[in-house]
Amino acid sequence: MxxxxxxxxxxxxxxxxxxxxxxxxxxxxxxxxxxxxxxxxxxxxxxxxxxxxxxxxxxxxxxxxxxxxxxxxxxxxxxxxxxxxxxxxxxxxxxxxxxxxxxxxxxxxxxxxxxxxxxxxxxxxxxxxxxxxxxxxxxxxxxxxxxxxSPVLYINTDMLVQAGYDRDWTPNTFSDVIESLEKAQAAGITDAKYTDGIHAWFFEELVAEQGGYMYNNGNGRDSRATEALLGGEAGLRVAQFYKDLSDKGLLAWTGKVEDWGGSDNIFTNEKAMYHMTSTGDINVISEGAKGKFDLNVGMLPIASGTKRNGTVxxxxxxxxxxxxxxxxxxxxxxxxxxxxxxxxxxxxxxxxxxxxxxxxxxxxxxxxxxxxxxxxxxxxxxxxxDTIPNKATAGALGGTVYDHRTYIEEALVKIINGEDVETEMNEAIVLTNAKIKEYNANF
Missing domain, CATH: 3.40.190.10 (Periplasmic binding protein-like II)
Known part of the structure; x- marks a missing residue:
């Protein structure tokens, strides 16, 4: 035995x-x-x-x-x-x-x-x-x-064209997303917003695109993770993106985290211009948009000043x-x-x-x-x-992934509702570190 x-x-x-x-x-x-x-x-x-x-x-x-x-x-x-x-x-x-x-x-x-x-x-x-x-x-x-x-950015191209953009244009950066939404709003398209299901998986993907790690020890790939990083500076940039969208009235969401279907409905019912969700939803989104608006897909936006690294x-x-x-x-x-x-x-x-x-x-x-x-x-x-194989795009390996996702989602909700980005992300790190210590005590 x-x-x-x-x-x-x-x-x-x-x-x-x-x-x-x-x-x-x-x-x-x-x-x-x-x-x-x-x-x-x-x-x-x-x-x-x-x-x-x-x-x-x-x-x-x-x-x-x-x-x-x-x-x-x-x-x-x-x-x-x-x-x-x-x-x-x-x-x-x-x-x-x-x-x-x-x-x-x-x-x-x-x-x-x-x-x-x-x-x-x-x-x-x-x-x-x-x-x-x-x-x-x-x-x-x-x-x-x-x-x-992996997630991609779904785009209502009818709204995009009404805002003065070419039909095949796609935003490359967080700033591009916000500026194009503001331009659409200024053109009278009040439903031109960004939506996603407020899932920490999206947060992780946007961190990986910047080459950031969720855990120490090479994202848990070199040896067992002992400390949460939650993206570090890359994570703060992602959280700030959500705050900027919310503060500017450009975020549409159901009020529930991990609401895949709810965010799909927001987008297919023409209440958002951009929707970040899984490639596995392409058929669902396409069917929902049929007869309503033209659909396009773009790569995930990245933080300004960073190089595209790839997705997990x-x-x-x-x-x-x-x-x-x-x-x-x-x-x-x-x-x-x-x-x-x-x-x-x-x-x-x-x-x-x-x-x-x-x-x-x-x-x-x-x-x-x-x-x-x-x-x-x-x-x-x-x-x-085009994803570069490295420890960031290999994804975080740890026994507390589900835990840190819960804490990130809780932090994002608070940030969307006006709380400070750094304070809430630091709290998520503290909570995750406690779970890591508890989990690793068994090994």
Whole structure:
């Protein structure tokens, strides 16, 4: 027996770690000859995306008889991770688990997952580098990217033209955003505002674009994070951007944080000229704008005087749990590699709007003319492909990502309502540092 760390997600929306006695990695008894080896896959998707996964499962099952895969939607990311950790303790863990990028450190620290790169060699050269970069920890690919995204700036070009701009113009800096909104307002377009869901993921992306870190020790990539930076000066510039928008009456939001749907509605109902949200929402936004206004997509704005560095990959990846036979693990790997192969990632992208994670998929889409001159996806892909692989764009790695996101969102709400930028961001750092100390005490 050995002591392993099991990190559990609390209903209070923060992670806590507890120590539990768990069995060392066990090997299940060999299955009877001719009996398919069972592979279980827990993920977060319902709707058409869940059906897409089920279709791939059935295809894989029909194309061979050695393995039999079953899939199940376990709710949101936090619920799925928590259920997996608990199931492992009870000896009934799924083979494969769909985990958000923000949960990577907790998944890694839990000790219940095996790096996918240890299950025999497979070619990683076809994966888009900034995508694979996020899930590489201590030099090992720990999970296979699946639904990857980053935010972009959606633009109501009808409002933009009414304000005197060319239809294909996009703002490059925070100042460009504010100046163009002020110009639109002066032209009588009172609904010309900026909106987003007030999610700390957007804050992190705008920090990464400036090369800033959320944590010390190389953003948690060199060694375990012991101190929160929350972007430092880069973070203060982002928070000031929100304050400037609010102070000038140029911010439209629902009053709730992490309100993805609410901000989408503000934009598609023509109550904002700019909307920052995920590339995974391109299809939703396009459908919502249809028949109302012309839509364009721009790269994320950056702080004036800074150089564009790139974005951090959001979304989720597929992790492999320990405690299975070599055959089971190889079967699980083969299924995930099938589900994320070139053709399937093309299909997935067209359905969902998420990035295909393979270069060959991008090439195939390009050969089909998918990225035409008027394609909204073109800017999103260029933003991804132009990202500089470094520790800022690799993303923050820490067991308190969900915590620091909560504190940043609380700070932003206060800043939007008139409080001081530096005071509120410093408070978020203090609160995060307390959580880091608590989390790291378990290791």
């Amino acid at each position: 050995k002591k392993i760390v099991i990190a559990l997600l609390m209903l209070s929306l923060s992670f806590t770690a507890i120590f539990a006695q768990g069995s060392s990695e066990t090997t299940k008894s060999t299955v009877q000859e001719n009996t398919p080896i069972e592979i279980t896959f827990w993920h977060i998707f319902g709707d058409a995306r869940g059906q897409w996964i089920e279709d791939r499962v059935q295809e894989f099952n029909n194309m061979q008889d050695k393995y039999h895969v079953t899939q199940e939607n376990k709710g949101n990311y936090r619920d799925t991770l928590q259920a997996s950790l608990l199931a492992y303790r009870q000896g009934s863990a799924p083979t494969l688990v769909h985990i958000a990028e923000a949960g990577s450190q907790v998944a890694y620290d839990s000790g219940i997952f095996k790096p996918i790169s240890e299950i025999g060699a497979f070619d990683t050269s076809d994966y888009i580098e900034p995508v694979l970069n996020y899930y590489t920890i201590n030099g090992k690919v720990n999970s296979i990217p699946f639904n990857s995204s 990959i959001g979304g989720g990846s597929i992790w492999l749990t320990k405690g299975h036979t070599q055959e089971e693990m190889e079967g699980a790997r083969d299924f995930i590699l099938y589900m994320t192969n070139t053709d399937n990632m093309v299909s997935w992208h067209k359905l969902s709007g998420y990035y295909p994670v393979r270069k060959s998929s991008v090439e195939k889409l390009d050969s089909e003319g998918w990225f035409g001159s008027d394609s909204l996806q073109t800017v999103a892909f260029n933003q991804l492909l």
